[in-house]
Amino acid sequence: xxxxxxxxxxxxxxxxxxxxxxxxxxxxxxxxxxxxxxxxxxxxxxxxxxxxxxxxxxxxxxxxxxxxxxxxxxxxxxxxxxxxxxxxxxxxxxxxxxxxxxxxxxxxxxxxxxxxxxxxxxxxxxxxxxxxxxxxxxxxxxxxxxxxxxxxxxxxxxxxxxxxxxxxxxxxxxxxxxxxxxxxxxxxxxxxxxxxxxxxxxxxxxxxxxxxxxxxxxxxxxxxxxxxxxxxxxxxxxxxxxxxxxxxxxxxxxxxxxxxxxxxxxxxxxxxxxxxxxxxxxxxxxxxxxxxxxxxxxxxxxxxxxxxxxxxxxxxxxxxxxxxxxxxxxxxxxxxxxxxxxxxxxxxxxxxxxxxxxxxxxxxxxxxxxxxxxxxxxxxxxxxxxxxxxxxxxxxxxxxxxx
Numbered sequence: 001x002x003x004x005x006x007x008x009x010x011x012x013x014x015x016x017x018x019x020x021x022x023x024x025x026x027x028x029x030x031x032x033x034x035x036x037x038x039x040x041x042x043x044x045x046x047x048x049x050x051x052x053x054x055x056x057x058x059x060x061x062x063x064x065x066x067x068x069x070x071x072x073x074x075x076x077x078x079x080x081x082x083x084x085x086x087x088x089x090x091x092x093x094x095x096x097x098x099x100x101x102x103x104x105x106x107x108x109x110x111x112x113x114x115x116x117x118x119x120x121x122x123x124x125x126x127x128x129x130x131x132x133x134x135x136x137x138x139x140x141x142x143x144x145x146x147x148x149x150x151x152x153x154x155x156x157x158x159x160x161x162x163x164x165x166x167x168x169x170x171x172x173x174x175x176x177x178x179x180x181x182x183x184x185x186x187x188x189x190x191x192x193x194x195x196x197x198x199x200x201x202x203x204x205x206x207x208x209x210x211x212x213x214x215x216x217x218x219x220x221x222x223x224x225x226x227x228x229x230x231x232x233x234x235x236x237x238x239x240x241x242x243x244x245x246x247x248x249x250x251x252x253x254x255x256x257x258x259x260x261x262x263x264x265x266x267x268x269x270x271x272x273x274x275x276x277x278x279x280x281x282x283x284x285x286x287x288x289x290x291x292x293x294x295x296x297x298x299x300x301x302x303x304x305x306x307x308x309x310x311x312x313x314x315x316x317x318x319x320x321x322x323x324x325x326x327x328x329x330x331x332x333x334x335x336x337x338x339x340x341x342x343x344x345x346x347x348x349x350x351x352x353x354x355x356x357x358x359x360x361x362x363x364x365x366x367x368x369x370x371x372x373x374x375x376x377x378x379x380x381x382x383x384x385x386x387x388x389x390x391x392x393x394x395x396x397x398x399x400x401x402x403x
Contacts, residue, residue, distance in 0.1 A: 045092075046135065048091060049065065049092055051087055058085050079149075082148075084149070087144075088142050088143065091141045099173040103131065106168065109165075118147070118150055120145070123142065125185060129171060181330075188200055195209060195212070196348065197356070203330050219399050224360045225248055227248050228240060230264060231263065231391045233260055237391060253265050253266075256392055257391075268390060269303070270393070272312045273312045275296065296315065296317060299317055300318045302318055324336075334399050337397050338398050339395075341365045345357060345374075357381070362375065362396035368384045
């Protein structure tokens with residue numbers, strides 16, 4: 001059969017199901033309240049709602065949510081390459097018990113079907129739904145389902161006859177047991193995340209793209225971390241409270257030095273010693289500090305006092321690594337975390353992002369002398385600062401992860 005005849009063959013998708021199954025029996029048997037095996041005073045309610053069909057989809061009946069609100073069914077016919085059908089639906093936890101994904105199952109496409117049919121079931125941002133992802137009480141996640149007649153299919157790979165395909169995708173939620181992981185919503189704020197200066201968010205943390213080579217993406221925090229101390233205009237240094245949920249996360253108020261009339265918030269010393277210069281302390285640096293970065297996780301111990309760190313194994317790496325751990329607790333994988341280098345700051349500025357670069361005062365990762373570290377000063381730019389200074393510079397991390 002020639003390809004002209006094949007182009008007329010339809011793909012009929014019938015009884016395609018999207019299913020939430022609920023592990024209520026697991027909850028009632030494992031949750032004990034008031035000494036009995038029950039969920040007294042609590043409710044379990046995980047269900048589907050709010051189906052939305054994407055503009056441009058082929059004409060088809062609106063997907064139907066079952067009476068139990070745990071199954072979505074739809075039927076679609078794709079007549080020619082390029083046709084697609086896509087919809088979103090919210091998985092909602094309206095109960096009083098946190099849930100998590102226990103299992104995810106889907107029917108796969110046969111090898112021949114994969115040549116002409118593209119099938120996707122994921123979160124709305126295209127990320128994968130995986131085991132242990134949490135669905136907190138009184139919250140929701142949006143799923144996306146898309147089927148497409150591949151517009152790039154080769155003529156010989158087109159079906160010889162009309163095809164009827166049945167597909168299903170199922171997620172089983174059970175009570176969260178303490179091992180769940182939060183799904184960090186990684187989303188673009190501006191740009192598409194491939195160019196320097198594009199903005200990306202990981203949950204509520206915001207970043208600028210420094211580099212994306214398709215293997216790794218290097219991101220620069222939009223704000224300093226809320227860590228260390230504050231210093232008032234009279235020069236009094238006061239440790240910041242560490243008990244709040246926002247400690248060691250980005251904070252728009254943590255700008256370090258701004259001007260002499262306001263408090264400097266989120267200030268720390270760079271390190272407890274100039275380890276990059278003393279070959280007895282750090283042989284890998286020898287007596288030379290002319291390297292792109294002296295950021296060193298070997299010096300990542302907590303300061304003896306946040307206001308006055310004297311521990312010789314202390315450096316800002318203590319805060320950066322703690323920040324990395326917080327991001328990973330959201331469920332993302334961070335390959336590494338560090339500070340921005342001198343060269344990266346110049347590249348970012350020369351790319352037209354000087355205002356973003358100098359929006360706060362913070363340490364860089366590059367030494368300038370045996371006792372000084374390059375830093376960025378708010379509203380100004382590069383500055384050499386003695387590593388023992390704890391009244392003006394903050395921590396603004398760089399993270400590296402897979403795109």
